[in-house]
Amino acid sequence: MNASGIGRLAVSLLGALLAVAVGYVLFFELPTTGVELVGVLLVIATGLIGLRIAGRLAGSAFTTYNxxxxxxxxxxxxxxxxxxxxxxxxxxxxxxxxxxxxxxxxxxxxxxxxxxxxxxxxxxxxxxxxxxxxxxxxxxxxxxxxxxxxxxxxxxxxxxxxxxxxxxxxxxxxxxxxSRVNAADLAERAGLSYERFAAGKYKDAGVPxxxxxxxxxxxxxxxxxxxxxxxxxxxxxxxxxxxxxxxxxxxxxxxxxxxxxxxxxxxxxxxxxxxxxxxxxxxxxxxxxxxxxxxxxxxxxxxxxxxxxxxxxxxxxxxxxxxxxxxxxxx
CATH class of the missing domain: 3.90.226.10 (2-enoyl-CoA Hydratase; Chain A, domain 1)
Incomplete structure (x- = not known):
């Protein structure tokens, strides 16, 4: 793994650890409901969110693509x-x-x-x-x-x-x-006629x-x-x-x-x-x-x-x- 990859991994892990620590304090160490299981789940969820955010930040800071x-x-x-x-x-x-x-x-x-x-x-x-x-x-x-x-x-x-x-x-x-659709015969059979109102000789060129x-x-x-x-x-x-x-x-x-x-x-x-x-x-x-x-x-x-x-x-x-x-x- 090159230096850039190591740097990205380090930033991602650090972000995840910080997020877990914050989640632990907010949802487990100081529970408001007394249900510790819920607190543990929230800690895990917070850690995953932190890992994702840190990964994005690391990707921006340590770009590897060329x-x-x-x-x-x-x-x-x-x-x-x-x-x-x-x-x-x-x-x-x-x-x-x-x-x-x-x-x-x-x-x-x-x-x-x-x-x-x-x-x-x-x-x-x-x-x-x-x-x-x-x-x-x-x-x-x-x-x-x-x-x-x-x-x-x-x-x-x-x-x-x-x-x-x-x-x-x-x-x-x-x-x-x-290409153009030629509907002249169809229009004639249907009793339709075309009346021209245009300025310019070729303005309606190709009218079907x-x-x-x-x-x-x-x-x-x-x-x-x-x-x-x-x-x-x-x-x-x-x-x-x-x-x-x-x-x-x-x-x-x-x-x-x-x-x-x-x-x-x-x-x-x-x-x-x-x-x-x-x-x-x-x-x-x-x-x-x-x-x-x-x-x-x-x-x-x-x-x-x-x-x-x-x-x-x-x-x-x-x-x-x-x-x-x-x-x-x-x-």
């Missing part, structure tokens, strides 16, 4: 609601993930960042916010994929120094898809209650092309690959071994392998602390419930337009 881990699990969204898909789980809000990365960066004991990625993707700007926080982290950053690292997850991974994946991990999905004009289709396709161009550019820059190589993947997902051959990942391995690699880069024995926001039990249970099948059709989800949200765009 690597932070932050996880991105499930569909990525600003509020953690899982997006518009009805099967999407409640996940960690993007702002909370960014906050944990920034907290790790501000922690003087943290020298490296380990990013756990198990996500099919999510909204465009939130994914980019996480990537930006990773890029700005002052130290080496290594990501490892578990089940899925697609679209928005890969967007984030491209900002890390290295990416590990399992042999059977699904990696990639570097592409964009746009009428057929789309060709110039509107070209306009919306242009937005999707812009998203795709940004995605390709970021991945090419972060992975040091040509844009032609990225476009040649055709937005497909690859198992880990194929992704390694294409240069989409750096190594095949588990979390331990990624941690050991980070230790090599830092030239130290890595001790990892998981940085995560305070969440309720139900939120913890729901994280990770997204199915692998979702990764094939989902990805970075965003909405083009204003509050009516007719056009759904995913990378």
């Amino acid at each position: 690597v932070a881990q932050v996880a991105v699990e499930g569909p990525i969204s600003r509020d953690g609601g899982g997006g518009r898909l009805p099967s999407g789980p409640t996940t960690t809000p993007t702002d909370d993930i960014v906050e944990q990365i920034e907290a790790a960066d501000a922690d003087e004991t943290v020298e490296g960042l380990l990013m756990k990625l198990n996500t099919p993707g999510g909204e465009v700007v939130p994914s980019d916010d996480i990537r930006k926080a990773v890029v700005e982290f002052d130290g080496p950053t290594i990501a490892y994929a578990t089940d899925v690292c697609g679209s928005g997850g890969y967007w984030i991974a491209s900002g890390c120094d290295e990416l590990f994946a399992r042999e059977a991990s699904l990696v990639g999905s570097i592409g964009v898809i746009g 209650l009428r057929e789309m004009e060709e110039d509107e289709r070209a306009y919306l396709q242009g937005l999707i092309d812009d998203f795709y161009g940004q995605f390709v550019e970021r991945v090419a820059e972060g992975r040091e690959l040509s844009e032609e190589t990225i476009r040649a993947t055709e937005a497909r997902v690859y198992v880990g071994e194929e992704a390694l051959e294409l240069g989409l990942v750096d190594s095949l391995g588990t979390r331990e392998d990624a941690k050991d690699r980070l230790g090599e880069v830092l030239d130290l024995d890595p001790d990892v602390r998981e940085f995560e926001p305070d969440r309720g039990m139900m939120a913890r249970l729901s994280v990770g419930s997204a199915s692998v099948a979702y990764a094939f059709g989902a990805g970075i989800a965003s909405v083009v337009g204003d509050s009516d949200r007719e056009i759904d765009v995913r990378l």
Whole structure:
């Protein structure tokens, strides 16, 4: 046991002993009810509480970790609601993930960042916010994929120094898809008509209650092309690959071994392998602390419930337009 560990143990034991002493005086030596058994139980309870409090204080005073881990699990969204898909789980809000990365960066004991990625993707700007926080982290950053690292997850991974994946991990999905519901025929059969009240030619482009004009289709396709161009550019820059190589993947997902051959990942391995690699880069024995926001039990249970099948059709989800949200765009 190193000096830091001995110090933590000493503080914890001292705190427990002091708590027991206080509890003995309050509940046993000077009993108010005369029932000594109750006093003894209260002494024990007080000691346990003291041990817990002292342990926390010791953990703060004698930190042993030098690597932070932050996880991105499930569909990525600003509020953690899982997006518009009805099967999407409640996940960690993007702002909370960014906050944990920034907290790790501000922690003087943290020298490296380990990013756990198990996500099919999510909204465009939130994914980019996480990537930006990773890029700005002052130290080496290594990501490892578990089940899925697609679209928005890969967007984030491209900002890390290295990416590990399992042999059977699904990696990639570097592409964009746009969709809208065409309810024009249904509205006509129901006797409904669409009347336009808008300022600006393309303000209601994509409204489902009428057929789309060709110039509107070209306009919306242009937005999707812009998203795709940004995605390709970021991945090419972060992975040091040509844009032609990225476009040649055709937005497909690859198992880990194929992704390694294409240069989409750096190594095949588990979390331990990624941690050991980070230790090599830092030239130290890595001790990892998981940085995560305070969440309720139900939120913890729901994280990770997204199915692998979702990764094939989902990805970075965003909405083009204003509050009516007719056009759904995913990378």
